Amino acid sequence: MSDPAVTFALPSSLDALAIGVGGISGALHAHRRNLDVMGILVVSFCAALGGGVIRDILLVSGPPVFLTSPSFLIYALLGATFGWWFANLAGRATILLEVIDGLFIGVWVLVGATKALANGLSFGSAILVAVITATGGGVLRDLFCGEKVGLLRPGTWLAAAALMGALTFVSVFWLTGNLLGAQVLTILMASTIRMVSQAFDLRTPMPIDVGTILSRSR
Amino acid sequence: MVEVYTGATGLPNWTIYLAVVISGLAGATYAARRGFDVIGVLTLSVTTGLGGLLIRDILLARGPIVLRDSTFIWMAVVAAVLGFFFAGYIARFDRVLLAMEALAMGLLASVGADSALRAGLGTLSAIVVGTIVATAGSLLRDILGGDAPQLLRPGVFLGVIALSGSILYVLLESMISEPLISQIVVIAVVFAGRLVAVRLDLETRPAADLSDRVWSFWDRRKGAAP
Numbered sequence: 001m002s003d004p005a006v007t008f009a010l011p012s013s014l015d016a017l018a019i020g021v022g023g024i025s026g027a028l029h030a031h032r033r034n035l036d037v038m039g040i041l042v043v044s045f046c047a048a049l050g051g052g053v054i055r056d057i058l059l060v061s062g063p064p065v066f067l068t069s070p071s072f073l074i075y076a077l078l079g080a081t082f083g084w085w086f087a088n089l090a091g092r093a094t095i096l097l098e099v100i101d102g103l104f105i106g107v108w109v110l111v112g113a114t115k116a117l118a119n120g121l122s123f124g125s126a127i128l129v130a131v132i133t134a135t136g137g138g139v140l141r142d143l144f145c146g147e148k149v150g151l152l153r154p155g156t157w158l159a160a161a162a163l164m165g166a167l168t169f170v171s172v173f174w175l176t177g178n179l180l181g182a183q184v185l186t187i188l189m190a191s192t193i194r195m196v197s198q199a200f201d202l203r204t205p206m207p208i209d210v211g212t213i214l215s216r217s218r
Numbered sequence: 219m220v221e222v223y224t225g226a227t228g229l230p231n232w233t234i235y236l237a238v239v240i241s242g243l244a245g246a247t248y249a250a251r252r253g254f255d256v257i258g259v260l261t262l263s264v265t266t267g268l269g270g271l272l273i274r275d276i277l278l279a280r281g282p283i284v285l286r287d288s289t290f291i292w293m294a295v296v297a298a299v300l301g302f303f304f305a306g307y308i309a310r311f312d313r314v315l316l317a318m319e320a321l322a323m324g325l326l327a328s329v330g331a332d333s334a335l336r337a338g339l340g341t342l343s344a345i346v347v348g349t350i351v352a353t354a355g356s357l358l359r360d361i362l363g364g365d366a367p368q369l370l371r372p373g374v375f376l377g378v379i380a381l382s383g384s385i386l387y388v389l390l391e392s393m394i395s396e397p398l399i400s401q402i403v404v405i406a407v408v409f410a411g412r413l414v415a416v417r418l419d420l421e422t423r424p425a426a427d428l429s430d431r432v433w434s435f436w437d438r439r440k441g442a443a444p
Contacts, residue, residue, distance in 0.1 A: 087425070
C-alpha cells in the first residue's frame with residue numbers, strides 16, 4: 001500500500017475557483033433572504049470555508065487552513081463581494097454555478113478523505129470526515145440563516161453523492177493502494193452522481209417502512 | 219495557579235470576566251423572555267457568555283481557556299442566576315445592559331484579534347477571529363433559541379461595529395503595537411459607535427444589487443456603438 005501521508009495539493013487556481021464559487025453561492029443564498037452586509041459575509045464564508053473548518057477542528061491539525069493561509073479568505077471575500085453586488089447577474093448563471101459546485105463536491109470529498117488518512121485515521125473515519133468536509137458548509141449556512149437544514153431533507157443527491165464519492169475513494173484506495181487513481185475516480189463518481197441527479201431531478205430515497213408493506217401485502 | 223492567558227494583555231483579567239458576565243446576562247434574559255426553563259437559562263447564559271472565547275480557542279487549536287480557568291464557568295453561572303431571578307429588573311434597565319454589552323463587544327473583539335495576532339496569524343485572519351469572538355455568542359444564542367440570527371439580518375448596526383472594531387485593533391497594533399492603548403481605543407470606539415447607532419437608529423440595509431446598473435451601463439454602451 002502506498003503511503004497515505006502523501007497529501008494531495010490542489011493547484012491553487014482550483015482552490016480559488018472552488019472557494020470563490022462557494023462564496024458566490026453563499027452570498028446568493030443570503031441575498032434571497034434579504035440579509036445585510038454582515039449576513040452576506042458570514043453566510044458566504046460559511047458556505048465557502050465551513051466544511052474545511054469543521055474538518056480541521058476534527059483532525060486537530062492546528063488552526064484551520066483558512067486562518068493560516070489568508071489567500072483562502074481573500075478568495076471567499078472576492079466570491080462574497082461578487083455575489084453581493086451582482087446577485088442578479090450571478091443568479092442568471094445558477095446553472096453554471098451548479099455545475100461548478102457539482103464538480104467540486106468530489107474535490108472536497110477527496111481532500112477530506114486524504115487529509116483524514118494522512119492524519120492516521122481509519123478508512124471508516126475517513127469516510128465520515130470526507131462527507132463532513134463536503135457538506136459541513138451547507139449545514140452551517142442553513143443554521144445561520146435560521147432555516148431547516150437542507151442536507152437532511154429529501155431532495156437531489158448532494159450529501160448522498162458525497163457519501164458515494166467517499167465510499168469510492170476508500171474502497172479503491174483499499175483495494176489497489178493507488179492514491180491518484182482513487183482520487184480521480186472519486187471526483188468522477190461524486191460529480192457524475194450530483195450532476196445526473198440535478199439534470200434528471202432524481203430524488204434521494206426516503207425511509208421504507210417494511211412493517212407497513214408486509215401488513216398491506218398480507 | 220493555572221497560568222491564564224485570556225488575551226487581555228493590557229487590561230487586567232477581571233475585565234474579561236466582567237465581559238463574560240455581561241454577555242451571559244444577555245443570553246439569560248433572552249432565555250427568560252422566551253419562556254425557557256432553568257436549563258434553558260443556564261445553557262444560553264453559558265453559550266452566549268463563553269461561546270466566542272471557546273470558538274477562539276478551537277480555531278487557534280489549543281485547550282479552551284474557558285475550561286482550564288474555572289472562573290469563566292462561574293461567571294457564566296452568576297449571569298444565569300441573575301437572569302433567572304431578576305429578568306424583570308434587568309429588562310427595566312435594558313439601556314444599561316445594552317451599553318454594557320457594547321463595552322463587552324469591544325473588549326471581546328480586541329481580545330480575539332489580539333490572541334490571533336499573538337498566535338502568529340496574519341492581519342486578515344486576526345480580523346476574522348476578532349469578529350467571530352465578538353459576535354459568536356449572540357449568533358449561537360439565536361440559533362439555540364430557534365430564531366433567525368439578529369446579527370445577520372438588517373437592523374441596528376451590530377456585526378458591522380464588531381467588524382470595524384477588529385479592523386481598528388489590527389490597524390492600531392500594526393502601527394503602535396501598544397496592546398493596552400489599542401484595546402482601550404477599540405473599546406471606546408465600539409462603545410461610542412454602538413450607542414450612536416442605537417440613539418440615531420442607524421440600520422443596515424438589505425444588501426444592494428449593482429447588476430441592474432451594470433446591465434443598463436452595458437446596454438447604453440451597446441446603443442451608443444454604431
